[in-house]
Amino acid sequence: MNKIGYYLEGKKKIAIAGHVTPDGDCIGSCMGLWIYLKDNYPEIEADVYMQKVSPIYDFIYGIDKIRDYCSAGDGKKYDLMIALDISSYDRIGVARTIFDEVPEVFCIDHHKTNEGTYTYFYNDPEASSTCEALYRHLEYDKISKQCAEALYMGIAHDTGVFRYSCTSPETMRVAANLMEKGIDVARIVDETFYQKTYAQQKMQGYVVENSSLYLDGKFIVGRITREDRKRIGIKTNEIEGIVSVLRDTIGVELSMLMHELDTGEIKISMRSKAIVDVSKICMNFGGGGHVRAAGCKISENMDEIVEKIIPLVKEQLEA
Numbered sequence: 001m002n003k004i005g006y007y008l009e010g011k012k013k014i015a016i017a018g019h020v021t022p023d024g025d026c027i028g029s030c031m032g033l034w035i036y037l038k039d040n041y042p043e044i045e046a047d048v049y050m051q052k053v054s055p056i057y058d059f060i061y062g063i064d065k066i067r068d069y070c071s072a073g074d075g076k077k078y079d080l081m082i083a084l085d086i087s088s089y090d091r092i093g094v095a096r097t098i099f100d101e102v103p104e105v106f107c108i109d110h111h112k113t114n115e116g117t118y119t120y121f122y123n124d125p126e127a128s129s130t131c132e133a134l135y136r137h138l139e140y141d142k143i144s145k146q147c148a149e150a151l152y153m154g155i156a157h158d159t160g161v162f163r164y165s166c167t168s169p170e171t172m173r174v175a176a177n178l179m180e181k182g183i184d185v186a187r188i189v190d191e192t193f194y195q196k197t198y199a200q201q202k203m204q205g206y207v208v209e210n211s212s213l214y215l216d217g218k219f220i221v222g223r224i225t226r227e228d229r230k231r232i233g234i235k236t237n238e239i240e241g242i243v244s245v246l247r248d249t250i251g252v253e254l255s256m257l258m259h260e261l262d263t264g265e266i267k268i269s270m271r272s273k274a275i276v277d278v279s280k281i282c283m284n285f286g287g288g289g290h291v292r293a294a295g296c297k298i299s300e301n302m303d304e305i306v307e308k309i310i311p312l313v314k315e316q317l318e319a
Helices: 004-008 024-040 093-101 130-135 145-158 169-179 185-194 198-209 226-232 242-247 278-283 302-317
Strands: 013-017 045-049 080-084 105-109 120-123 212-214 219-224 254-260 266-272 293-298
Touching: 004 024, 004 080, 013 024, 013 093, 024 045, 024 080, 024 130, 024 145, 045 093, 080 093, 105 130, 130 145, 130 169, 145 169, 145 185, 198 219, 198 226, 198 242, 212 302, 219 226, 219 242, 219 302, 242 254, 242 266, 254 302, 266 278, 266 302, 278 293, 278 302
Parallel strands: 013 045, 013 080, 080 105, 105 120, 219 254
Antiparallel strands: 212 219, 254 266, 266 293
């Protein structure tokens, strides 16, 4: 496997891109790479493109340097784009214009449904996270404490703080190596994974209280409409984690959160425990992801969506 330096040969300007509605792994990998480049390749100009992220990530060095827009008229031309945690073209987000124009793209990912075409491609569905996959491309001695903070945070988020089935012995070894950089693990996990704003707590409680059980209690569904978000006072990037709370219900194998976006589309997030491959279900609707965590967007009303997904879940449960 080539280290990141191989792909940087002769490059002067690099764009780092995360996916739409960036989660902890996306943010951690993008910022971890940006910090690594800043520390070790000062001659390279690197920019990070992502949508605005929650203030809980403010502890990450350079987080305020994220570009949450891409203007065709700003004159920025890049030699290489490094796309992180982006499983498909429609999830590139604010950097799509750059993706279409840049001469080379290197994608680092861990989604088994990623079938994109790139100049360079490293995808390991067995990796817990893109942060873990990225770590393999970095030289350990060149990873600073600030870089380690971002990478550790991303791994912790995508593994549910090391309790999801994607956590492997290698994941734990990588996490231990990052801890040895002197990072404050307790603070990182508590502030970015467990702590919630009052509005987030209200939304979480509302979703759980109004959730519905199907298939003899094995399938739980939560709903968030635009009106719900407006009434409670919460932003779209502040509902991460609710689908996993639903999944933790005793007797439940699969959870699904339906979230109405400002466009009217319904964003689907699914999590399973041991039986259902949710990536297969989401692929039916143009989405994808992992065996135990996947998502998609559907332009139908929520009741119709549930009616279409129940048979797909039932088929796997009875297989």
